[in-house]
Amino acid sequence: MFKPLDPLLHAELRLAVMSLLISAEEAEFPYIKEQTGATAGNLSVQIDKLSAAGYIEVEKTFKGKKPCTVCRITPVGLKAFEDYVKALKSYLNVKKT
Amino acid sequence: MFKPLDPLLHAELRLAVMSLLISAEEAEFPYIKEQTGATAGNLSVQIDKLSAAGYIEVEKTFKGKKPCTVCRITPVGLKAFEDYVKALKSYLNVKKT
DNA sequence: ATAATTTGGTTTATATTATAAACTTCTCTA
DNA sequence: TAGAGAAGTTTATAATATAAACCAAATTAT
Numbered sequence: 001m002f003k004p005l006d007p008l009l010h011a012e013l014r015l016a017v018m019s020l021l022i023s024a025e026e027a028e029f030p031y032i033k034e035q036t037g038a039t040a041g042n043l044s045v046q047i048d049k050l051s052a053a054g055y056i057e058v059e060k061t062f063k064g065k066k067p068c069t070v071c072r073i074t075p076v077g078l079k080a081f082e083d084y085v086k087a088l089k090s091y092l093n094v095k096k097t
Numbered sequence: 098m099f100k101p102l103d104p105l106l107h108a109e110l111r112l113a114v115m116s117l118l119i120s121a122e123e124a125e126f127p128y129i130k131e132q133t134g135a136t137a138g139n140l141s142v143q144i145d146k147l148s149a150a151g152y153i154e155v156e157k158t159f160k161g162k163k164p165c166t167v168c169r170i171t172p173v174g175l176k177a178f179e180d181y182v183k184a185l186k187s188y189l190n191v192k193k194t
Numbered sequence: 195a196t197a198a199t200t201t202g203g204t205t206t207a208t209a210t211t212a213t214a215a216a217c218t219t220c221t222c223t224a
Numbered sequence: 225t226a227g228a229g230a231a232g233t234t235t236a237t238a239a240t241a242t243a244a245a246c247c248a249a250a251t252t253a254t
Contacts, residue, residue, distance in 0.1 A: 002113045016099045019188045042242050091116045139213050
């Protein structure tokens with residue numbers, strides 16, 4: 001009846017990050033921060049979690065002399081996101097009006 | 098960009114309960130328990146929260162001599178659910194494939 | 195030159211939340 | 225009448241999200 005919802009994705013900020021990365025393919029930390037409205041600390045933690053799960057790839061480089069953290073979604077992450085959306089539909093597609 | 102997600106609804110079990118009640122209009126505790134696979138304790142707590150928020154109505158009656166807890170969605174709950182679904186879409190409708 | 199501010203983050207502490215375990219009350223049945 | 229089962233509730237714990245505090249380097253102001 002109800003499919004389980006991947007707890008890693010069923011969290012507002014992490015879902016927003018994944019959502020961004022799916023449409024953008026690549027995004028820098030400050031951009032994600034601005035788009036999501038998250039605090040840097042919170043974003044840092046959630047990015048770590050997504051990265052630890054292999055859902056995103058994080059590359060720490062330099063842009064001139066400033067540090068620059070770039071995030072990309074991985075195939076695993078994309079799959080997880082798609083599965084999550086499918087599962088969610090079991091909760092939403094209830095009323096066939 | 099990303100609409101905030103009602104934290105009361107953005108929780109697996111509560112979402113499942115609301116989802117059930119939207120299609121069923123009325124449901125008894127044991128039925129909800131069975132459909133969601135939740136433990137009675139967890140379900141009891143989550144039903145209380147939905148009820149406290151006015152999202153559902155809980156009626157405690159008797160079925161013969163056994164207690165019988167019946168739940169119904171309220172207009173407020175229905176509205177909240179619809180808003181939640183709309184908000185969710187801001188996270189999902191990203192890739193227009 | 196050096197003090198203050200900003201940028202780009204990380205670490206840590208707190209507060210909330212979800213969840214299950216333990217408990218209660220009543221009924222049925224062996 | 226003892227034990228099991230149904231229907232929940234309360235309470236304790238473990239996980240989680242989140243922001244506050246912090247750090248380092250670079251830029252700007254004095």
